[in-house]
Amino acid sequence: MNDSTAGAPGWRLHRNAFGRLVLVDEQGLEHVGVVPVRAFPIGAPDEGLSLLGSDGHELVWVDRLAELPAELRTLLAEELAQREFTPVIQRIRAVSTFSTPSTWQVDTDRGATSFVLRSEDDIRRLEDQALLILASHGVTFAVRDRLALDAHSRRLLDRFL
Numbered sequence: 001m002n003d004s005t006a007g008a009p010g011w012r013l014h015r016n017a018f019g020r021l022v023l024v025d026e027q028g029l030e031h032v033g034v035v036p037v038r039a040f041p042i043g044a045p046d047e048g049l050s051l052l053g054s055d056g057h058e059l060v061w062v063d064r065l066a067e068l069p070a071e072l073r074t075l076l077a078e079e080l081a082q083r084e085f086t087p088v089i090q091r092i093r094a095v096s097t098f099s100t101p102s103t104w105q106v107d108t109d110r111g112a113t114s115f116v117l118r119s120e121d122d123i124r125r126l127e128d129q130a131l132l133i134l135a136s137h138g139v140t141f142a143v144r145d146r147l148a149l150d151a152h153s154r155r156l157l158d159r160f161l
Contacts, residue, residue, distance in 0.1 A: 011060055013051075013072060021079060023051055023059055031059055036076050041084060042126055042142075049076070087113070088142045089133070092153040098160075101136070108141065115139065120160050131157075 010026040021034040039048030051060040087108035096103040115135035122134040131143040
């Protein structure tokens, strides 16, 4: 077993030989396939983290990531990075039509791509002019501040809001 354990009050977390997270609870029981889930991934990403068992039930609640030991924070950050793939749209180059479904061509912080927007309902408004856009293939794209986009991108986006 690859034991990169990290201590925390009453429980430990490590990766097994297959790369899956294993939580050893206060009673010494091992829970294989633990999944970290942020309570507030956009508004407060470093506050409120739940470690869920393979059955979806919460095993551990973490109030603040900063309060955990460095090794444990690193392990959780790696797992969350794999789970929370959310490219940030920096520019909207084109949309195929102003009705849905439509194909969007965008530049993101991870490169240029295109996706299909099935419905205007797949664009969710958040606070401070932020948006989440769910593409038809399941990837969620973020717009941190729609007013900070260039004029062309804002005009295209405004047709769908």
